[in-house]
Amino acid sequence: MRTPLVAGNWKMHKTPSEARVWFNEFLDELGAAPPGVEVALLPSHPLLPVAAEELAGSGVAFGAQDVSAHAWGAYTGEVSALQVADLGARYAVVGHSERRRYWREPSELVAAKADQALKAGLTPILCVGEPLEVREAGGAVAYVLDQLRRSLAGVEPGGPDRLVVAYEPVWAIGTGRTATPADAETMAAALREELAVRYGAGFAEGVRVLYGGSIKPENFAEILAGANVDGGLVGGASLEVASFLRLVLLAGGL
Ligand code: PGA
Numbered sequence: 065m066r067t068p069l070v071a072g073n074w075k076m077h078k079t080p081s082e083a084r085v086w087f088n089e090f091l092d093e094l095g096a097a098p099p100g101v102e103v104a105l106l107p108s109h110p111l112l113p114v115a116a117e118e119l120a121g122s123g124v125a126f127g128a129q130d131v132s133a134h135a136w137g138a139y140t141g142e143v144s145a146l147q148v149a150d151l152g153a154r155y156a157v158v159g160h161s162e163r164r165r166y167w168r169e170p171s172e173l174v175a176a177k178a179d180q181a182l183k184a185g186l187t188p189i190l191c192v193g194e195p196l197e198v199r200e201a202g203g204a205v206a207y208v209l210d211q212l213r214r215s216l217a218g219v220e221p222g223g224p225d226r227l228v229v230a231y232e233p234v235w236a237i238g239t240g241r242t243a244t245p246a247d248a249e250t251m252a253a254a255l256r257e258e259l260a261v262r263y264g265a266g267f268a269e270g271v272r273v274l275y276g277g278s279i280k281p282e283n284f285a286e287i288l289a290g291a292n293v294d295g296g297l298v299g300g301a302s303l304e305v306a307s308f309l310r311l312v313l314l315a316g317g318l
Contacts (some may be wrong), residue, residue: 068288068315069295071104071189072302073129073157073276083111087118089305094124095105101145102295104155105302106189109143116151127155127186130163135183145177145184156181156260157297159215161234171214178219182226189228190215190298191276192255196235204233204247205254212258214312221263224270225313228256230297236277238299242287248275248292256292281310288315297299 078086088107094103104125107115115126132142147158149208158181159174178188192211208231221227231251233243239279243251252273275287276297287293295315301307 066294067102068101069272070306070312070315071297073106073299077303078109080111080114083107083114085192093309098318101316103312106157116266125154128154129157131156131177131181133173145180145186149184149186156186156188157189161193171211174215175217175219187226189230191230191232193232193234200258209258226269228272230274230276232276240278242278242283245286247295248287252292281307284311284314
């Protein structure tokens with residue numbers, strides 16, 4: 065049985081003081097998280113120490129939206145996986161489509177980032193997803209599997225709890241358009257099969273595959289119904305406590 069994961073990607077939103085208020089309100093309203101659901105928040109780097117402080121002892125995890133492909137050194141402006149891990153973070157997103165697109169991050173760089181995350185003790189949340197023209201031309205599965213393969217070149221997670229894969233169709237991110245539950249499930253199943261080829265059947269059985277792209281309380285339950293979809297990577301709907309809390313409860317079957 066895979067524990068569903070609901071992860072909130074705040075992107076470049078909120079100040080440290082706004083984050084502090086959000087965490088407090090969220091923990092107050094959450095009470096005890098529904099059994100069998102893992103919750104993680106992914107705020108931008110300057111908010112991570114606030115997450116570490118406010119979420120300590122709550123069972124709610126946190127992580128970074130990106131880490132450097134280098135372990136340490138003269139890389140001005142970069143943030144290392146070791147720095148993030150030292151704060152008590154559990155996760156690091158790598159290969160988000162906004163980074164692939166605006167910073168032209170190729171899958172080879174994403175693989176190097178995943179490798180650094182693992183070496184620092186973080187679990188990478190590896191994002192893959194196709195642009196609209198690829199989906200319309202019928203090439204989505206082939207495109208995404210190729211992206212997965214290249215983004216995992218040389219990456220050895222060691223166990224299924226040391227990797228999360230998020231399928232995020234580019235055309236669904238922040239657009240209000242979502243993949244159909246059937247398309248999300250088909251892709252999640254294809255990703256799991258590819259992970260079985262890469263790391264073995266036991267690994268693939270245990271690894272979590274998330275969907276992301278315009279998740280909201282109104283569409284999350286039907287997306288989660290897919291047997292291979294193990295939760296969500298949530299952007300916009302994670303910014304408000306009420307909507308994110310609703311998603312967490314839905315993942316717990318409430
Ligand atoms: P969205 O973002 O939920 O706002 O579409 C998802 C993501 O980019 O992870």
